[in-house]
Amino acid sequence: MRLLVPFCTLALLAGCTHENGDAAVGFHFDEQLFRQDIETLSSDAFEGRAPTTHGEKMTLDYLVSAFKSMGLQPGPAGSYLQKVPMVSYTASEQQQITLAGLPLKYRQDVVFSSHHDVKQIDIENAPLVFVGYGINAPEYGWNDYQGLNMQGKIAVILVNDPGFAGPTSGKFNGKAMTYYGRWTYKYEEASRQGALGAIIIHQTEPASYPWAVVQHSWTGPQQDLAEANPQPRVAVEGWMTLDAAKAVFAASGLELQAALDRAAHGPMQLPLEQTATIKFANNAEYGESYNVIANLPGTAKADEHILFTGHWDHLGKDDSLAGDKIFNGAMDNASGVSGMLAIARQFVAAAKAGHGIKRSVTFVVTTGEEQGLLGSRYYADHPLYPLKNTIGVFNLDSTNVYGRTKDFTIVGKGKSELELYLTAAATLQQRQVNAEQHPESGGYFRSDHFSFAKYGVPAVFGSSGQEPIDEATAKYKEQMQKRMKGCYHNVCDEYQADWDLSGALEDLAVYYQAATMLGNSNARPGYYEGTEFYSLRPAAHIKL
Template sequence: MRFVYSLCLLTLISGCSYQRQQPPATVQFDEQQYRRDIQQLSSDAFEGRAPTTHGEKMTLDYLVNAFKNMGMQPGPDGSYLQKVPMVNYTASEQQQVTLAGMPLQYRKDIVLNSRHGLKKIQIEQAPLVFVGYGINAPEYQWNDYQGLDMTGKIAIILVNDPGFAAPETGKFTGKIMTYYGRWTYKFEEASRQGALGAILIHQTDAASYPWSVVEHSWTGPQQDLATTSDTPRVQVEGWMSLASATAVFKQSGLKLQQLLHRAAREPLHIALKQNASIHFANHSTYADSYNVVATLPGQQRANEHVLFTGHWDHLGKDESLSGDKIFNGAMDNASGVAGMLALARQYSAQAKAGHPLQRSLTFIATTGEEQGLLGSRYYAQHPLYPLQNTIGVFNLDSTNIYGRTKDFIIVGKGKSELEQYLEAAVKRQQRRVVSERHPESGGYFRSDHFSFAQYGVPAAFSGGGSEPVDAATARYKAKMQQQMKGCYHNVCDQYHDNWDLGGALEDLAVYYHAAASLADSDDRPGYYQGTEFYPLRPASQHQH
């Protein structure tokens, strides 16, 4: 059975200087093949696709064979694999953690690890300092560390940024999270400040996920890039529950709820007059993981590339669990990788039918996204094709399993001219483009496209919608959302035969037309003025 979209590819996105001579009239995706790819990649046999495991080997073989069978070309070195040197850090489950004289229970109250080569973490009576949101942002006239020496101290930090907690103040960008709100930034800044450790206070609304996600994502092996940094990393990092944090602050005679109000309105740091003692064994091993890279060369400007990205990895297995131990990652992100394969097959077939694109299309299935965008970060630092000739990036992460929609979401809408290609393709489907409902979750900074945005390459993260196309789809969506509730980063993220993938396939048609139009133009999209990436690649005055 095939899912066919008779969507005419317009000859031109208004204002582009290059016109296709013979555009294909339709785009067809094989729904059954799409389903098979999702089902296979998320099967128990692939063991949750954790980097540097047997599950990775199976995943790489599957993807490389698929690209070879399409006739896609390997990277410039003749390989479909880009080596990504990694290190695995595994903190012992037996942790002795005492904050403010109170023993805290691992997993229930606190989750800590260390991305250091130390075999033992032995911290005795380190002073605790509450540093508000842990932000040093001169452009927002904000520095929680002003005049503070963090040497030998452990920072207690709020997640998200002040604009989320108090949008009425006009601080930062209100409810829309900035990169300063991401946990990755918090640990980076604490390290730059010379802190011994950094512990985030978990709040479900501010983090945009429950404590269970912390428990599953931050325990077991933690991967990182095996590269040196000029800034030493904090020795210990992790999360504590809101209840535990409230109790710790109470020991210092402080009311955390009152401090939350202050921290959102002014830079803040307060010594708790309490200490931390932390002891646990730490094991590190080094191993290589791999990005999968395949290219369909362009006919006229093969040195210029339009990229598709999607991470192949998930969380692997947790042997400490009873019952199901495998985090299959069907929606996140077997669905996105399967979508990339569907797009690659379609472009390859069109090229063989005599309709090649002018620029090259490159597909990158990345590793280590779940551990901090590791594979995409490594590619952006070590690009196989120069970033100055990387025209744009379309990222597929957790595609739509909830049926067709009247709208199409662009996460972080308003960033770059790349969105105009998506908007034109969406318009052909009589759908409308909208922003995500919860920009406070910082979605634009949480997937692989962000690694490219940091270097000024226009990158878009989009797909799905919030308004079902009809009443029957709305009923299906409500039922499926209930079935998938709590499955993000959990063992129940598994493939289901009754998934309605009509919306996902419709989104694939959007990606197809958007990337084809960009690849057949001579436009070089940039970031809009006022965005954080505008100085790196400014929007052109001549874009459509």
């Protein structure tokens, strides 16, 4: 069926205008096409859409065909594809892991991999050092590595940052995770410190996901960018369960909880006086993956671009599993990609009706997000359109399947002026705009927009709110959430024919309207003072 978003009609009747913007134009989102795209991209035929697989080829063909049929233009080199050189590292399932004299089981107790092109990892009796949160943050007066020589040693690290352990302590950003709390940072910093290896202690609450996610996401082939001059990286990186960590600390004559408490109060280093032996076969295979690029030139400022991003990839399939082996990734992120296609169709329809916007709109559908934002990282490092002329980035990741809401969520709210446009569009739907409920999960750093934020390009990640529009929707949401529980990065993230996508369609309308307002303006949004990216592109004091 077709859904006419009500607020657009109201905007037309009211002659809705914004500073430096044109009147809003009514538009349709075709729910049937939206559903069809989600169902197709997440079908078993696409094999979980892992990069460098047959599933990738099917996905690329589908997306390129869709953008071509709309009439969108390819990237500046004349292709809809941006090549992303990648390498896939696969650690053997047979691993010999001994920490503090305790033999531990791969997948059950620990997960290890290596992002080095070596056939064999053979670490014998490497000293274990607990380095608290593993953070070196001068602006917070915090350095867990101060004066410590990590050569030949393995860092044992807590997930998240000290603000999580003490939300009212004044440390870091309180409950809201900083980038220092992300697992990617932990490995990066341990590498900069010259460590031989890094092991993160998994805790469900500060990590914001259960051990099952680690088991599925950090095992099997692990993709990375195949860079000509790679940054230094630890020889092995991994995770261990909380129970395994307790046992390791006990074998060292220590209590883990006491160490956690100390780590929350200040930087710390604690040699465990124990060693690690880690041995497994390793394989590296080089290949190419691709971002998909499609462009709708602006009518007056074609050299200025508004980007929509979202990742096409998921986890592929795991032949070691019994029963269902395919990680279909319907919500994450067939739904987001399908939303991008829906938004693209609206911009094309508006342009054909004589309502094209002044700035260009470019769709960047990325690869390798699940492996560490690889596709967006590569694009940001090798932009097809200059980042200085990239006005803003709207990111779609896992759209709403739980029905309409009274509110709209901006993840990491308070960072950039780009949020003003989302707020204005959501207000037209009479929806309240809120920050995410769990900022401790570090959502702002976990999807493709972050790759652009690091360069100072204003980038936002929005989603449906938490308050259902009515009691019937609330009841449906409760039932569907029970059905979908545990499906994040699991084989049960599959398309459901009875998903209520009305809320998702309203969210797409928010994105479309926000980009239209920005596209017809002369404003260049920036980051607010006090945020991590203010110095890169300061706020321009925009008023809508």
